[in-house]
Amino acid sequence: MKKLGVLSIYLILVGWKYSAAQGVLDNTQVRFFANTDYFLEKDSANKTTSTFNLGKLEMLLTSQISDKISLLAEPIFSETGFSLARVMITYAVKDNLKLSAGKLYTPIGLWNTTFYHNVKLLTPTINQPAIISEPDESGVLDNKDTGLQLSGENISKARIGYKFLVGNGYSTTKTSDITTTYNVFVEPIDNFKIGVSGRLDNLSAGSLTPRGDFLTENTMLNLMNASIMYYGGGNKFEFASEFYKISTKQTTAGTGNISAYFIYAGYKIAKNLTPYVLYNKLNYDSNISWFNINNYTGSTIGVRYNFGALSVLKLEAQFLDADQFKKLNRFGLQWAIGF
Amino acid sequence: MKIILNIACLVLVFTVPVFSLMQPQGGEIAVIVNKGNPITSLSVSEIKLYYLRKLKKRWPGINKNIRPVDRKNKCSEQDSFYSQILGMSSTEVETYFMNKQLQNAERPQDKFSSDSEVINFVGQEPGAIGFINVRSLTAEVKEKIKVVNIL
Numbered sequence: 001m002k003k004l005g006v007l008s009i010y011l012i013l014v015g016w017k018y019s020a021a022q023g024v025l026d027n028t029q030v031r032f033f034a035n036t037d038y039f040l041e042k043d044s045a046n047k048t049t050s051t052f053n054l055g056k057l058e059m060l061l062t063s064q065i066s067d068k069i070s071l072l073a074e075p076i077f078s079e080t081g082f083s084l085a086r087v088m089i090t091y092a093v094k095d096n097l098k099l100s101a102g103k104l105y106t107p108i109g110l111w112n113t114t115f116y117h118n119v120k121l122l123t124p125t126i127n128q129p130a131i132i133s134e135p136d137e138s139g140v141l142d143n144k145d146t147g148l149q150l151s152g153e154n155i156s157k158a159r160i161g162y163k164f165l166v167g168n169g170y171s172t173t174k175t176s177d178i179t180t181t182y183n184v185f186v187e188p189i190d191n192f193k194i195g196v197s198g199r200l201d202n203l204s205a206g207s208l209t210p211r212g213d214f215l216t217e218n219t220m221l222n223l224m225n226a227s228i229m230y231y232g233g234g235n236k237f238e239f240a241s242e243f244y245k246i247s248t249k250q251t252t253a254g255t256g257n258i259s260a261y262f263i264y265a266g267y268k269i270a271k272n273l274t275p276y277v278l279y280n281k282l283n284y285d286s287n288i289s290w291f292n293i294n295n296y297t298g299s300t301i302g303v304r305y306n307f308g309a310l311s312v313l314k315l316e317a318q319f320l321d322a323d324q325f326k327k328l329n330r331f332g333l334q335w336a337i338g339f
Numbered sequence: 340m341k342i343i344l345n346i347a348c349l350v351l352v353f354t355v356p357v358f359s360l361m362q363p364q365g366g367e368i369a370v371i372v373n374k375g376n377p378i379t380s381l382s383v384s385e386i387k388l389y390y391l392r393k394l395k396k397r398w399p400g401i402n403k404n405i406r407p408v409d410r411k412n413k414c415s416e417q418d419s420f421y422s423q424i425l426g427m428s429s430t431e432v433e434t435y436f437m438n439k440q441l442q443n444a445e446r447p448q449d450k451f452s453s454d455s456e457v458i459n460f461v462g463q464e465p466g467a468i469g470f471i472n473v474r475s476l477t478a479e480v481k482e483k484i485k486v487v488n489i490l
Contacts, residue, residue: 029440029447062444067404072444090444095396116441122434154394190393232435234427271428309433338437 028063035120035336044326054079055336058118068092076118085118086144096152106145107163107183108132108197109242110227111262117143120336124231124238124304126314127332129262129280130296131244140246140258140282141223142170145181159187169201170221177202191233199223220249236268238276256285272306294323302332310338367473368419371458371484373465376401381487386424390468391435392445398466407436408457408469409448416454420470423490458484 035055042048057077064070074086087102105113112132115123127133131140147167154161162184169179179202185195201221208214229240246258260283266276278300302316318330370386372378377400381389388394390407397404410417413429421427427435439445449467451457454475461467462483473489 027446031437031440060441062440062446064404064444064446070444070446088444092396094402113442114438119441122438122441159394232431232438234425234431272430306430309430309437 027065028061031060031338033058033060033119033121033336033338035334037126037335038333040331042329044328055120056118058085060119074118096155098151100149100151101147103144103146104149104165104167106141106143106167106199107149107151107165107181108141108143108199108223109183109225109244110185110193110195110229111240111242112141112143113163113183114229114231119338120314120334121310121312121338124240124264124266124274124276125278125300125302126316126334127300127318129242129264129278130282130298131242131260131262131280140260141244145169145179147178154187161185161187169199170203170207177204185227191235192230193228195225195227195229197223197225197227217250217252222247222249238264238266238268238274240264258282258284266304274304274306276300276302276304278302296320296322298322312336368416368423368470368490369473369476369486370420370424370468370470370488370490371461372468372487373461373463374483374485375465376485378487379485383424383488383490386468386488387426390425392439396445401465403466404446405468406446406464406466407448408460408467409450410457411450411452416470416472419490424470 034057037053037055039051039053040048041051059073059075059077061073061075062070063072068091070090070092072086072088072090074084076083076085084103086104088100088104089102090098090100092098107113109132111129115128117128117134120126132143134143145165145167147165149163149165151163152161153159163182165181166178167181179199181197181199183195183197185193187193199221200223203215203219203221205215205217207219223244223246225242225244227240227242231238231240241263242261244258244260246260247255248257249255260281262278262280264276264278266274268274278298280296280298282294282296284295297320299319300316302314305313307313312335314332314334314336316330316332316334318328318332320328320330322328370381376398378398389398389405392405392407395405409432417429421429421432425432436445436447440447449460449464451460454471457469457471458475458480461469468487476486
């Protein structure tokens with residue numbers, strides 16, 4: 001998949017360079033996104049730390065190859081190197097039937113497919129809710145998957161949408177079954193969405209999870225999600241809430257559950273100024289070993305200031321309580337830009 | 340009574356031009372599509388849904404991608420279109436299309452510097468929908484494009 005992504009980017013850039021491919025130039029858009037963060041933390045032992053983080057530089061390449069075929073590539077450049085967040089080739093048969101292939105956002109919930117993991121310019125908060133944050137930020141879900149997706153939207157007056165993905169899931173071995181993920185949502189009022197999602201992943205022993213754990217026995221993972229969101233379109237009030245339940249089943253370890261939820265709300269008090277709150281919670285059964293997990297409770301109060309569409313400043317006070325670091329009070333500042 | 344009427348007339352004579360000067364300099368705007376588009380007229384709410392590609396991503400009848408057309412720089416026509424039809428600020432419109440691009444690789448608006456450039460593009464692109472100042476609607480222009488609403 002990485003080779004496919006590199007080849008896609010190469011083809012677009014070559015097409016751009018040589019005027020013979022003027023059509024490619026006309027139909028290709030390139031954007032860049034970057035961010036920088038500052039955190040001042042005080043842990044339960046009263047130890048204070050201060051950190052500046054250089055975020056990742058994301059390049060977004062989109063191209064309307066023909067009237068029905070489009071391509072998206074999302075390479076990420078960071079201090080540790082280069083990676084591909086997404087590569088997606090889509091064939092739009094009609095509005096309610098699209099076929100996409102590549103590495104896509106896993107269609108679980110509404111937040112994960114509405115906001116972007118590395119494009120902090122467009123995320124309402126500094127950090128994603130814990131359950132869907134990146135694996136390197138202690139995230140739990142496999143928030144991207146490689147596979148084939150059927151999707152459609154705006155079906156009937158209720159504006160029903162769906163996404164159905166068959167992909168690799170957590171597994172990186174060839175012996176595991178394919179993973180199926182579905183997401184169905186309605187938008188009865190403009191910008192107000194309600195949805196349910198599910199995912200079934202059968203992993204064989206020896207599978208390597210994204211966190212580097214090897215499974216010692218066959219494992220079945222079953223995820224259920226319910227989501228609600230009111231966001232965008234010039235509305236002053238914004239709201240999102242999601243509930244997750246993940247069940248795992250192993251022959252010797254038995255069954256285990258993870259439950260999580262988050263609630264986000266914001267209100268635009270001036271043209272570019274939006275105060276907001278985020279509360280999120282994760283609970284694990286002690287017999288789930290392969291997630292490398294911790295119970296987590298986080299409360300955030302923040303304010304977001306948009307300097308136009310391409311620059312945003314976020315200021316947050318975070319109060320976190322987790323197994324791995326006990327209590328942590330944190331002040332965060334993030335400046336994110338697009339160009 | 341006569342004095343009151345005279346004063347009222349004077350007030351009207353002086354205030355009407357003042358109020359007309361307070362209107363946006365661009366005046367009315369016309370929403371236009373390609374001549375080959377079978378749609379003959381669109382209401383304000385329909386324009387919003389088509390322009391933002393909310394309800395449909397392809398035009399019914401011609402099954403072509405909807406291509407929203409915008410102005411490159413801030414101008415009175417853009418201000419009127421954003422506020423009267425989309426009900427969104429320029430930041431919100433930019434953010435909206437950027438989100439769509441990131442979500443589904445959707446093409447953002449095609450942007451042009453002047454009404455004449457918008458007219459030429461809409462005249463050539465079957466799926467285009469744009470807005471121009473009504474003063475740009477000459478007989479020659481009407482041959483190239485189709486007006487679906489005037490606001």
